[in-house]
Amino acid sequence: LLSYMLIGLMVYFLMTSLGELAAYMPVSGSFATYGQNYVEEGFGLALGWNYWYNWAVTIAVDLVAAQLVMSWWFPDTPGWIWSALFLGVIFLLNYISVRGFGEAEYWFSLIKVTTVIVFIIVGVLMIIGIFKG
Template identity: 95%
Template sequence: MIAIGGSIGTGLFVASGATISQAGPGGALFSYILIGLMVYFLMTSLGELAAYMPVSGSFATYGQNYVEEGFGFALGWNYWYNWAVTIAVDLVAAQLVMGWWFPDTPGWIWSALFLCVIFLLNYISVRGFGEAEYWFSLIKVATVIIFIIVGVAMIIGIFKGVEPVGWSNWTTGRCAFCWRFCGNDWRRDDRGLLFPGN
């Protein structure tokens, strides 16, 4: 459960709406498929390296052994910086989500609260952290499944008093591809937030 939940990133819940509005549903689907293929090839290559040369260190060791010692050093620090920034992005995302339900509460309170929760989860024992991670992963997976079920129900028109949406959202006002993904949208990396750790 932790592995499945760990593969669901913040971008799925927070940044996917901006991608759909800028690139259209077809462009968003295309860009998510493209970033998914990139992550797949990256992880396959890393798996091949780990099978060929198992090491006790991190993947920065491969950069050190196969490219240069300085490259491995820089790779390790860039990975640390990536996660230091990702924590800040997650805190801002939590602030935005909670601000929707509680608009009168200052955003910094939510960021501070979730930072304390993250600190406490890292402070407790490994068993407690694993248990908490399991339940958070279960919530994420259940939320994605509920989103899929509700989305299919809206497309088919199962809800009473609501017209079936069908495929009308693929051409609402514009075509399925807004073609903005060839321009500025490609420079944005919010689709990468869908896959944590990439």
């Protein structure tokens, strides 16, 4: 629990610093632009490519995780079908307009936040003894 609080504090300071930097010098581009302008051009290039590589690997891991979760419920369906289906959903969400993408992000975020709140409430009720574990 202490490590979560420490990392949360570090993320808070990092994001407020990035917000201050964005307010001081608004630029078009990502945060790699700040690394390019304030450190070195090569640093910004490396930062941008590392960020791209991070998301390229993450999407593959997410597709494998979705395949594993769905294969638990539907064990007879080949895993590549689930990966292809979810890749298609991700592609469609990125292909539609910005408004549609924002709407989808809103609803997915609402589902995620609601789920976390419900899990916290159920966990507290289990600790109190109302729900038996």
